[in-house]
Structure formats: structure tokens, C-alpha cells
Amino acid sequence: MxxxxxxxxxxxxxxxxxxxxxxxxxxxxxxxxxxxxxxxxxxxxxxxxxxxxxxxxxxxxxxxxxxxxxxxxxxxxxxxxxxxxxxxxxxxxxxxxxxxxxxxxxxxxxxxxxxxxxxxxxLKGLTARYLLKEVVPLSPGDTVLFQAAAGGVGTIFVRWARALGIRVIGTVSTEEKAAFAREAGCVAVIDRSRESLGDRVHALTEGRGVKAAFDSIGRDTVRASLASLGPRGTLVVFGKASGEPEPIVPFELAPRSLFVTWPILxxxxxxxxxxxxxxxxxxxxxxxxxxxxxxxxxxxxxxxxxxxxxxxxxxxxxxxxxxx
Structure with a gap:
């Protein structure tokens, strides 16, 4: 038994x-x-x-x-x-x-x-690996956004990305988690409960936006993740902790030629x-x-x-x- x-x-x-x-x-x-x-x-x-x-x-x-x-x-x-x-x-x-x-x-x-x-x-490491190495072609010097950077997948992704020369802007929901995300290696941390994510990301990237945004939160954050992308950027949704994201109309992607994907391990x-x-x-x-x-x-x-x-x-x- x-x-x-x-x-x-x-x-x-x-x-x-x-x-x-x-x-x-x-x-x-x-x-x-x-x-x-x-x-x-x-x-x-x-x-x-x-x-x-x-x-x-x-x-x-x-x-x-x-x-x-x-x-x-x-x-x-x-x-x-x-x-x-x-x-x-x-x-x-x-x-x-x-x-x-x-x-x-x-x-x-x-x-x-x-x-x-x-x-x-x-599980978390294999997930972080395919996000980092297979879903979007990333190179040293690229800047990406990771929602929930202090979580299990997030901290693995951030540390591994730092070792590969990829810059991660992380989001968190508390100051305690902000400190944890900074220690993991985020180049900047955004408290999404207090700051406008899209505005902050564009300020941090001098208006360029990020190459990819990784989002497992879903309904509460997907729109902000999409807004953070630069031209030809990719929104990678891989979870819905806050609920089902609202639909994205393909025509919305056209002005910046954006991509959206939901990969699974x-x-x-x-x-x-x-x-x-x-x-x-x-x-x-x-x-x-x-x-x-x-x-x-x-x-x-x-x-x-x-x-x-x-x-x-x-x-x-x-x-x-x-x-x-």
C-alpha cells in the first residue's frame, strides 16, 4: 500500500x-x-x-x-x-x-x-529551458520580460539567462519578492501592483521594448506583457494563474509584427x-x-x-x- x-x-x-x-x-x-x-x-x-x-x-x-x-x-x-x-x-x-x-x-x-x-x-527547470533555449531565439545582450520572476520557473529562468548573457526584466507582486528576483539576477524589477508595466518597460529599454515576454499569470497580465514588446517581439504565454486571458485579435499584432505562442513541455x-x-x-x-x-x-x-x-x-x- x-x-x-x-x-x-x-x-x-x-x-x-x-x-x-x-x-x-x-x-x-x-x-x-x-x-x-x-x-x-x-x-x-x-x-x-x-x-x-x-x-x-x-x-x-x-x-x-x-x-x-x-x-x-x-x-x-x-x-x-x-x-x-x-x-x-x-x-x-x-x-x-x-x-x-x-x-x-x-x-x-x-x-x-x-x-x-x-x-x-x-519540471520547472525543463520548462525554463525550453522557454529560454527553444521557444524564441535569444542571444547574449537581448532583453526579455518575465512575469512572476520570483516563482519557481522564474528564478531558474532568470539565473540561467544571466549566465547566458540575456538581460531579464522581472515582475513581482511584493517587495520581498522583488529582493528575491534581484538576487536571482534580474537587471530591473517591476512591482506590478504599483507600477504601469508597459510604461516602465519602455523606459527601461529606451523605448525599444523587449524581444520576448514570458507570462504564466494570464488574465491579469497578458495585455501588459503584449504592450511591453518591441517590433517583431514574441508573447510567450505558458500559464493562467489568474485566469483565462482575454482573446487577442490577430490584427492587433500587425503594427509591430508581433508573435504569440503558448508552448507546453x-x-x-x-x-x-x-x-x-x-x-x-x-x-x-x-x-x-x-x-x-x-x-x-x-x-x-x-x-x-x-x-x-x-x-x-x-x-x-x-x-x-x-x-x-
């Missing part, structure tokens, strides 16, 4: 239930994992609230974790018993002490990376070779110090309700994990 966090209805964090559920033996292509650390990500709030609907109840929550392979099924060649591995954005159910998982979606954890670091960085890690290449690049960035993978908040597994309260209310900065 495993202890698994599931929901039986949509709602506030209190709908999360820790229940004992049979794990079973791994089938062909599967492994049974004994999990050690679980990553916390805002996408799990979307599923709990019903922003992203689930196929049915009860539904297991969670997208990212690290652990140890305890048993392998038939035809598994990617990993072996005893391997330390991590995963992100595959079958749901990461909030669990043990689980089954497809072997070909696991990535090996290098010896110089701890389980806590891996569970803190795989599974498209960028669709094959095992893509996944391993991205994970290897990410762990190398952790190893050389370009990415700080240490969690900023560590919760006990039994404190999952409080952890999601903090995540949803914006009280967390950087990465947060559940430790088993």
Missing part, C-alpha cells in the same frame, strides 16, 4: 485527501518507485481547482518527484533496480509514497545532484532522446552553478494541504517540495 494524495471533487486545498492505495506490480515497460521528494508546482493547483478538468474522481495529484527504482517490469532497459531517478509531466499521481511509472519517461539523477534538488528542478520532450538531452543540459547547468536547484521551502508529506495553500496564495518563492 502507498499513501497517495487524491481529490474526490474540485475545490480549496482542503479537498486534498491522503489515502492508502494499492500500488501493484509493475507491468511491461513500467517500474515501481519508492519516492523520496515530491516537487510542488502551480499546475497542480489548476487540477485541484478544476481549471484543468480531470477525467474522473478520485484523481491523484502531482506531476514531479524523485525516488529510487524498487522493481522493474518486463522489457525495461532504461533503468535498473536501485537507480535514483526523477520525472516530470507524465502520468499524474506524484503526490505519493510509492507509485508505478513508465520507465522511458524517467531521467537518471547524477551523483552530484540530491533528490531534493532533482524534485525541485526537473510535452511537445519539447516528446521522445526519450529529447527528454534525456534536455535533462542532461539542465543537470549540467545545476552542476556548474548556472541553476540553483535548492528548494526554498520544504514541507512534510502530511502538510500537503498547507503547502498548496501557500503555493496558491503566492507565499512561496523559488522551488518548494514535499519530503517523504
Amino acid at each position: 502507498a499513501r497517495v494524495v487524491r481529490i474526490h471533487e474540485y475545490g480549496k486545498p482542503e479537498v486534498l485527501r491522503i489515502e492508502e492505495v494499492p500500488v501493484g506490480r509493475p507491468g511491461p515497460g513500467e517500474v515501481r518507485l519508492r519516492q523520496t521528494v515530491i516537487g510542488l508546482n502551480f499546475v497542480e493547483v489548476y487540477f485541484r481547482r478544476g481549471t484543468f478538468p480531470v477525467p474522473g474522481f478520485p484523481w491523484p495529484i502531482g506531476n514531479e518527484a524523485a525516488g529510487i527504482v524498487d522493481e522493474i517490469g518486463a522489457n525495461v532497459t532504461e533503468v535498473k533496480v536501485g537507480d535514483r531517478v526523477a520525472y516530470a509531466d507524465g502520468p499524474h499521481g506524484a503526490y505519493a509514497t510509492e507509485r508505478l511509472y513508465p520507465a522511458d519517461r524517467l531521467v537518471p539523477i547524477p551523483d552530484n545532484v540530491s533528490d531534493e534538488q532533482a524534485a525541485s528542478v526537473v 510535452p511537445v519539447y520532450t516528446a521522445s526519450r532522446s529529447q527528454l534525456l538531452t534536455a535533462a542532461s543540459d539542465l543537470f549540467a547547468a545545476v552542476g556548474n552553478g548556472h541553476v540553483d536547484a535548492r528548494p526554498n521551502r520544504v514541507y512534510a508529506f502530511d502538510d500537503v494541504v498547507q503547502a498548496q495553500r501557500d503555493l496558491e496564495s503566492g507565499r512561496t518563492m523559488g522551488a518548494a517540495v514535499l519530503r517523504i
Whole structure:
């Protein structure tokens, strides 16, 4: 039996239930994992609230974790018993002490990376990587905007961008988060609760605007992100924490020849070779110090309700994990 966090209805964090559920033996292509650390990500709030609907109840929550392979099924060649591995954005159910998982979606954890670091960085780090390196062609000296720069993806993106010579203007909602974003490496920080973002960005860029604006907040910020772009700039929307963004009419893009995209991680890690290449690049960035993978908040597994309260209310900065 495993202890698994599931929901039986949509709602506030209190709908999360820790229940004992049979794990079973791994089938062909599967492994049974004994999990050690679980990553916390805002996408799990979307599923709990019903922003992203689930196929049915009860539904297991969670997208990212690290652990140890305890048993392998038939035809598994990617990993072996005893391997330390991590995963992100595959079958749901990461909030669990043990689980089954497809072997070909696991990535090996290098010896110089701890389980806590891996569970803190795989989903958020792979996301930051495709935003930084694949969605928009960025070069040293380019200036971009990143909404929620003190968040889990934001701090990884900012630190990595700084190492690559890319200038990031970050937005935050509190002065505490502003200090955190500056420490991560933002060249300027805008408090979006008090400042006009579009005006401030154009002042900081001497009227040129930014090459790209990365926005996971959605409804409350997308218009301001669009206004911050320079000619031929790209709006990259990859979340909707504040709700569904209002539609953008294509003709609005014409005066500056703008681009709009909503990329998702599974498209960028669709094959095992893509996944391993991205994970290897990410762990190398952790190893050389370009990415700080240490969690900023560590919760006990039994404190999952409080952890999601903090995540949803914006009280967390950087990465947060559940430790088993």
C-alpha cells in the first residue's frame, strides 16, 4: 500500500485527501518507485481547482518527484533496480509514497545532484529551458520580460539567462519578492501592483521594448506583457494563474509584427532522446552553478494541504517540495 494524495471533487486545498492505495506490480515497460521528494508546482493547483478538468474522481495529484527504482517490469532497459531517478509531466499521481511509472519517461539523477534538488528542478527547470533555449531565439545582450520572476520557473529562468548573457526584466507582486528576483539576477524589477508595466518597460529599454515576454499569470497580465514588446517581439504565454486571458485579435499584432505562442513541455520532450538531452543540459547547468536547484521551502508529506495553500496564495518563492 502507498499513501497517495487524491481529490474526490474540485475545490480549496482542503479537498486534498491522503489515502492508502494499492500500488501493484509493475507491468511491461513500467517500474515501481519508492519516492523520496515530491516537487510542488502551480499546475497542480489548476487540477485541484478544476481549471484543468480531470477525467474522473478520485484523481491523484502531482506531476514531479524523485525516488529510487524498487522493481522493474518486463522489457525495461532504461533503468535498473536501485537507480535514483526523477520525472516530470507524465502520468499524474506524484503526490505519493510509492507509485508505478513508465520507465522511458524517467531521467537518471547524477551523483552530484540530491533528490531534493532533482524534485525541485526537473519540471520547472525543463520548462525554463525550453522557454529560454527553444521557444524564441535569444542571444547574449537581448532583453526579455518575465512575469512572476520570483516563482519557481522564474528564478531558474532568470539565473540561467544571466549566465547566458540575456538581460531579464522581472515582475513581482511584493517587495520581498522583488529582493528575491534581484538576487536571482534580474537587471530591473517591476512591482506590478504599483507600477504601469508597459510604461516602465519602455523606459527601461529606451523605448525599444523587449524581444520576448514570458507570462504564466494570464488574465491579469497578458495585455501588459503584449504592450511591453518591441517590433517583431514574441508573447510567450505558458500559464493562467489568474485566469483565462482575454482573446487577442490577430490584427492587433500587425503594427509591430508581433508573435504569440503558448508552448507546453510535452511537445519539447516528446521522445526519450529529447527528454534525456534536455535533462542532461539542465543537470549540467545545476552542476556548474548556472541553476540553483535548492528548494526554498520544504514541507512534510502530511502538510500537503498547507503547502498548496501557500503555493496558491503566492507565499512561496523559488522551488518548494514535499519530503517523504
